[in-house]
Amino acid sequence: MLVLVSAAATVVFLVACYYDIRHRSIPNSLPVAVTGAALVKWLVLAQLAAALWAAAAAAIVFAVTAILFTQGWIGGGDVKLAAAAVFLLGAPAAPHFLLLMALLGGVIAIAMLVGMAVARHRAGNGAAAAEKPTLPYGVAIAVAAIATIAFDGGPWTM
Numbered sequence: 001m002l003v004l005v006s007a008a009a010t011v012v013f014l015v016a017c018y019y020d021i022r023h024r025s026i027p028n029s030l031p032v033a034v035t036g037a038a039l040v041k042w043l044v045l046a047q048l049a050a051a052l053w054a055a056a057a058a059a060i061v062f063a064v065t066a067i068l069f070t071q072g073w074i075g076g077g078d079v080k081l082a083a084a085a086v087f088l089l090g091a092p093a094a095p096h097f098l099l100l101m102a103l104l105g106g107v108i109a110i111a112m113l114v115g116m117a118v119a120r121h122r123a124g125n126g127a128a129a130a131e132k133p134t135l136p137y138g139v140a141i142a143v144a145a146i147a148t149i150a151f152d153g154g155p156w157t158m
Contacts, residue, residue, distance in 0.1 A: 005044070013034070014142065016077075024136060034087075054091050058086040062079060062080075062082075065079040075138075078138050081141050082101070098144075102140075
C-alpha cells in the first residue's frame, strides 16, 4: 500500500514539474494531492507522533517560504508544494530534502542564467530582455522530493 502512495506522490510531483515549467504556476490541486498522500501514509503507518512532527516541520517550512513569497522570491504554489512535501516525507527527512531542494534550485538558476546569456549573445549585445525571467522552483521541490523518497532509506523508512 505504501509503495502505491509513494508512486502516486511521485506522479503528482512530476505533474507539478510540468505545470511549473510550462505555465510557471502550480495548481492548488497538486499540493492538496501530496497532502492527501501524506495523510494516507500516516494513517497506514499509524504513527501519530511522527505524523505530528511531520505536520510541525511542514508548518515551519510553510511559514518560512511564505515569507519568501511575500518578498517575491518564490511563488505561492512553491510554498504549498514544499510544505506538502515535508509533510509527506516526515520531519527526519526534511533537512536532506531542503538541502537537496536548495542545491537543485541553484543549479536551475545557473542554467537559466547561462541560457539567458547565450540568448542575449545570439540576439546581439544591444538586445534587452523582453521580460523578467522567473525560476521554475517547483521543479527543484519536486525533484528533491522524488529523490528523497527514492534514496533516503527507501520510500517509507524515513
